[in-house]
Amino acid sequence: LPDTTPTALDVLHSVFGFESFRGEQQAIVDQVIAGGDAVVLMPTGGGKSLCYQVPSLVREGTGIVVSPLIALMQDQVDALLAVGVRAAFLNSTQDAVERDRVERAYLAGELDLLYVAPERLSSESTKRFLANGRIALFAIDEAHCVSQWGHDFRPDYLALGELAERWPDVPRIALTATATDATHREITNRLHMQNAAHFVASFDRPNIQYRIVPKNEPRKQLVDFIRKEGAGQAGIVYALSRNTVEKTAAHLQANGIHALPYHAGLDASLRQKTQARFLREDGIVIVATIAFGMGIDKPDVRFVAHIDLPKSVEGYYQETGRAGRDGEPSVAWLAYGLQDVVQQRRMIDESPGDLAHRRRMSAHLDAMLALCETVECRRTNLLSYFGQPSEPCGNCDTCLDSPEVWDGTIPAQKLLST
Numbered sequence: 291l292p293d294t295t296p297t298a299l300d301v302l303h304s305v306f307g308f309e310s311f312r313g314e315q316q317a318i319v320d321q322v323i324a325g326g327d328a329v330v331l332m333p334t335g336g337g338k339s340l341c342y343q344v345p346s347l348v349r350e351g352t353g354i355v356v357s358p359l360i361a362l363m364q365d366q367v368d369a370l371l372a373v374g375v376r377a378a379f380l381n382s383t384q385d386a387v388e389r390d391r392v393e394r395a396y397l398a399g400e401l402d403l404l405y406v407a408p409e410r411l412s413s414e415s416t417k418r419f420l421a422n423g424r425i426a427l428f429a430i431d432e433a434h435c436v437s438q439w440g441h442d443f444r445p446d447y448l449a450l451g452e453l454a455e456r457w458p459d460v461p462r463i464a465l466t467a468t469a470t471d472a473t474h475r476e477i478t479n480r481l482h483m484q485n486a487a488h489f490v491a492s493f494d495r496p497n498i499q500y501r502i503v504p505k506n507e508p509r510k511q512l513v514d515f516i517r518k519e520g521a522g523q524a525g526i527v528y529a530l531s532r533n534t535v536e537k538t539a540a541h542l543q544a545n546g547i548h549a550l551p552y553h554a555g556l557d558a559s560l561r562q563k564t565q566a567r568f569l570r571e572d573g574i575v576i577v578a579t580i581a582f583g584m585g586i587d588k589p590d591v592r593f594v595a596h597i598d599l600p601k602s603v604e605g606y607y608q609e610t611g612r613a614g615r616d617g618e619p620s621v622a623w624l625a626y627g628l629q630d631v632v633q634q635r636r637m638i639d640e641s642p643g644d645l646a647h648r649r650r651m652s653a654h655l656d657a658m659l660a661l662c663e664t665v666e667c668r669r670t671n672l673l674s675y676f677g678q679p680s681e682p683c684g685n686c687d688t689c690l691d692s693p694e695v696w697d698g699t700i701p702a703q704k705l706l707s708t
């Protein structure tokens with residue numbers, strides 16, 4: 291073997307078996323390999339992992355990956371081990387023996403990638419330990435968790451800004467699929483990424499068809515939708531409460547659909563098992579609260595359905611983004627009713643936060659309502675929310691069946707058929 295450092299493309303070919311980089315991956319990887327910081331905004335399924343995995347293999351030392359998804363670390367590490375990457379994780383699920391083994395491997399320079407839970411990296415003892423080894427880079431995945439106003443805030447992420455001062459010479463890459471300007475600014479400021487290069491990918495997911503229907507009998511509508519368009523396919527149904535999740539899953543089961551409930555009130559081992567079944571078996575429909583889904587890499591999810599109004603466009607976009615990661619046609623289906631609006635307004639009014647917080651929640655809801663009520667292209671509305679202008683897509687409900695046409699023809703058809 292030649293005694294030279296492999297290039298990024300060598301690693302992409304020989305380790306991951308891919309032909310070429312996608313979109314901005316190459317530019318991002320080059321920036322980090324050269325020792326620079328990067329902030330990466332890329333939609334779900336865009337290929338963020340390679341942006342830090344490849345540089346970790348090219349640069350000397352271990353890539354330290356901060357991820358809030360403890361439940362998924364095992365899967366991520368297993369996938370890397372399977373292609374010969376020396377990867378491990380440190381989190382609260384390990385016993386002392388296991389932890390010790392991982393720590394010694396790191397100190398001996400035998401790890402390419404080390405996944406660490408954020409609460410560990412905020413502790414002084416972990417930082418002292420890391421300082422005794424060689425760090426190739428820090429990757430901060432799901433970086434929007436640093437945003438206090440976002441939908442996934444994790445207090446431990448706030449401490450990650452200190453990495454810049456402690457390790458000024460180690461490149462850092464922050465990655466997220468949340469694309470608003472506000473989140474982008476917060477990531478930059480709180481993670482001290484003022485000198486980073488910024489990479490903002492297009493947030494369009496052209497293979498996802500967005501559809502929003504008036505809600506009248508949500509469970510029946512859902513069954514009809516799944517039977518007609520998602521029969522035998524993997525899908526996710528989102529509801530806001532545990533109670534609705536349980537009832538909806540039972541209703542789907544009673545109608546012959548292979549549905550499983552998932553919410554934070556269920557036993558951790560059962561949740562783990564449900565998630566594993568969803569990933570490994572075909573055609574399972576998960577009915578879940580938003581506790582389900584972040585970081586889940588299942589390429590062939592054919593539909594994401596919402597039977598309750600999401601609280602924000604950011605949340606809606608992330609949840610629907612779990613459909614069609616393989617690029618094949620997929621549907622994002624939402625049943626929207628006035629009752630949801632009334633209920634969410636009440637929840638905001640009664641929420642314990644200060645006035646500024648309530649205003650912000652209210653603005654989030656208003657943007658979601660604007661998406662539901664638009665008579666123009668849903669995709670254009672969605673992308674403009676993320677600051678990206680676009681033409682009407684021709685593949686959403688309003689493009690395919692514009693409300694002006696609909697208003698006239700449906701009543702006329704009804705008249706004719708009675």
Ligand code: ADP
Nearest residue numbers: 308310311312333334335336337338339340587
């Ligand atoms: P994200 O974290 O942005 O949601 P992932 O990193 O999980 O996305 O990648 C999504 C999928 O795309 C994975 O299955 C990954 O292997 C695949 N992928 C990423 N980059 C490439 C590439 N350059 N060529 C082929 N497949 C890729």
Ligand code: MG
Nearest residue numbers: 338339431585
């Ligand atoms: Mg990811």
Ligand code: ZN
Nearest residue numbers: 667683686689
């Ligand atoms: Zn459209």
